[in-house]
Amino acid sequence: MSGQRKCPDCGSSEIVEDSHYAQNQLVCADCGFILTEGLLTTTYTDEEHLQAVTYSRSTGQNEQLSRCVLRGIGRVRDLCKVLHLPSLFEDTAVAYYQQAIKRPFFRLVSLEKKEILVGCCVFVTCRQHNWPLTMGSICLLLYAEKELFAKTYLSFLKELELDVPALSLIDLVKTHLGSFKLFPNSSSVPSKFVEDKEKLVARTIQVVELASETWLVTGRHPIPIVTAAAYLAWQSLCPAGRLTCTLSQFCKLAGTDLPPPAPQRLKELHNILLRMASELSWLRVLKVNKKSVAKHMADILQHRRLLLQTAFRTGDFVGDDSVGDSAAAPLQPGDRDTEGTSLPGEKRKCSSERPPLLPPCLLNPRKKLRATVSCSELSVTGDEPILDSEIEQYLRTPEEKETFSKAQACLRC
Numbered sequence: 001m002s003g004q005r006k007c008p009d010c011g012s013s014e015i016v017e018d019s020h021y022a023q024n025q026l027v028c029a030d031c032g033f034i035l036t037e038g039l040l041t042t043t044y045t046d047e048e049h050l051q052a053v054t055y056s057r058s059t060g061q062n063e064q065l066s067r068c069v070l071r072g073i074g075r076v077r078d079l080c081k082v083l084h085l086p087s088l089f090e091d092t093a094v095a096y097y098q099q100a101i102k103r104p105f106f107r108l109v110s111l112e113k114k115e116i117l118v119g120c121c122v123f124v125t126c127r128q129h130n131w132p133l134t135m136g137s138i139c140l141l142l143y144a145e146k147e148l149f150a151k152t153y154l155s156f157l158k159e160l161e162l163d164v165p166a167l168s169l170i171d172l173v174k175t176h177l178g179s180f181k182l183f184p185n186s187s188s189v190p191s192k193f194v195e196d197k198e199k200l201v202a203r204t205i206q207v208v209e210l211a212s213e214t215w216l217v218t219g220r221h222p223i224p225i226v227t228a229a230a231y232l233a234w235q236s237l238c239p240a241g242r243l244t245c246t247l248s249q250f251c252k253l254a255g256t257d258l259p260p261p262a263p264q265r266l267k268e269l270h271n272i273l274l275r276m277a278s279e280l281s282w283l284r285v286l287k288v289n290k291k292s293v294a295k296h297m298a299d300i301l302q303h304r305r306l307l308l309q310t311a312f313r314t315g316d317f318v319g320d321d322s323v324g325d326s327a328a329a330p331l332q333p334g335d336r337d338t339e340g341t342s343l344p345g346e347k348r349k350c351s352s353e354r355p356p357l358l359p360p361c362l363l364n365p366r367k368k369l370r371a372t373v374s375c376s377e378l379s380v381t382g383d384e385p386i387l388d389s390e391i392e393q394y395l396r397t398p399e400e401k402e403t404f405s406k407a408q409a410c411l412r413c
């Protein structure tokens with residue numbers, strides 16, 4: 001056989017394939033001489049047919065990481081260290097980075113996007129461990145545009161088929177309030193404004209939970225809600241002297257930014273609280289308004305579930321109403337009312353008096369609800385004749401042509 005090889009060193013024909021540092025080599029079984037050193041062939045068959053195998057196709061190259069990838073991994077580790085994340089996170093994030101960078105989608109993207117990819121890996125890891133890191137913080141650290149980050153993040157999730165839990169609001173409250181300068185150790189705040197951190201966090205969590213139950217959180221940025229909730233909680237813990245303090249003054253005191261949607265969230269929270277307060281007879285007598293409602297927060301939060309049930313038509317009723325049309329035997333609204341929220345001994349109000357519990361975007365729609373397509377539009381088949389006069393109105397007349405060319409000439413000089 002012409003392909004039969006002999007060891008150039010000892011003349012033995014016992015040539016075997018041996019894997020040497022993950023690269024298959026032809027080795028003499030008798031003396032150990034490596035026949036294929038420097039010849040980049042992967043298998044014995046390749047060697048026999050003397051096929052040239054490119055370096056990148058040989059196994060060694062695939063296992064080696066390019067400089068760019070190594071740099072990315074280093075960046076992932078750096079970012080985790082800067083954020084003081086547990087070491088377990090670091091390895092997960094690196095694993096995500098290695099997975100992502102192998103995808104053709106990410107291999108050829110710009111350096112800027114590769115830098116953002118570093119952030120995506122860390123961000124996803126944090127989300128999966130309920131670590132309250134916001135996209136805003138990551139963007140700040142990477143000097144990345146938020147839009148580009150969001151776009152890259154979405155394609156990252158799609159490429160890696162990752163399922164990411166929503167941000168844990170409670171953890172976010174804890175970390176966000178941690179940066180406030182309202183606690184005993186801060187000297188710059190007047191003593192009547194100083195609050196115990198544990199108490200403020202606990203109360204804020206309650207308010208945020210209330211906001212979540214009343215559809216103020218879904219689809220919104222969480223930080224403005226946390227800010228508004230913290231403000232209300234802070235007011236309620238010591239109303240004397242704090243009720244006159246505005247949201248922007250509060251943020252200035254706490255040394256935190258006032259995110260633009262926060263006043264709107266505060267207004268929505270006030271509406272909910274006032275609605276709930278009107279269900280408590282002793283508060284109805286006091287005629288609470290949005291300025292004083294924070295004073296009664298403890299009462300309202302204590303009876304939160306009951307007040308929500310009595311103040312609003314809850315989700316069940318809304319659902320029933322819409323199903324009611326098709327249901328075979330719709331129940332009377334009155335029946336529903338009593339069985340849904342059974343309050344012994346209390347006179348029930350008719351359900352129509354109570355506003356439904358809905359997200360603000362449905363209660364005050366900014367845009368007109370999409371008009372239903374008219375029947376005549378639906379019956380158009382697309383085979384109707386097209387008249388010449390109909391087409392001609394899209395063509396320029398000679399006068400229009402002349403005016404247009406004159407205008408162009410004017411622009412040129």
Ligand SMILES: [Zn+2]
Nearest residue numbers: 007010028031
């Ligand atoms: Zn040999």
